[in-house]
Amino acid sequence: MFRWLRSVAFTGNRCGAAQRIPLRRIHFFERFHQLTEGPAVLIRCPACGQGLQIAASYRSHTGESVTFDPENHPGNAVIHEDYC
Numbered sequence: 001m002f003r004w005l006r007s008v009a010f011t012g013n014r015c016g017a018a019q020r021i022p023l024r025r026i027h028f029f030e031r032f033h034q035l036t037e038g039p040a041v042l043i044r045c046p047a048c049g050q051g052l053q054i055a056a057s058y059r060s061h062t063g064e065s066v067t068f069d070p071e072n073h074p075g076n077a078v079i080h081e082d083y084c
Contacts, residue, residue, distance in 0.1 A: 008058045010043055014051025027061035029080050035060070039076035040068040052079065 007020040021043075029041045043053040057067045068077070 009056045010053035011056075012045040012047060012051045012053050015045060015048040017045055017047035017053070019046075019053065023058060026055070026058065029078075030061045033078045033080070035078060036062060037064070037076075039078060040066055042068070042077050042079045044079060044081050 006023045011018045045051040
């Protein structure tokens, strides 16, 4: 019911900086980058500028579960530049 009010936690892999981004914004990123099969959306870390912010598990705009494993970086992940 309140699916659009949910947030996704993003955590930096280098500096550990964290931020919460509304799920509707993540779905906008997925549509903007024309993602259809649920690859992960990563964000360039605004705190350190060198690392990436990795999302916790969430459901994509197509309804698929998206989980990012930092140990095994998927080749189809999209890096969105800055989101502050």
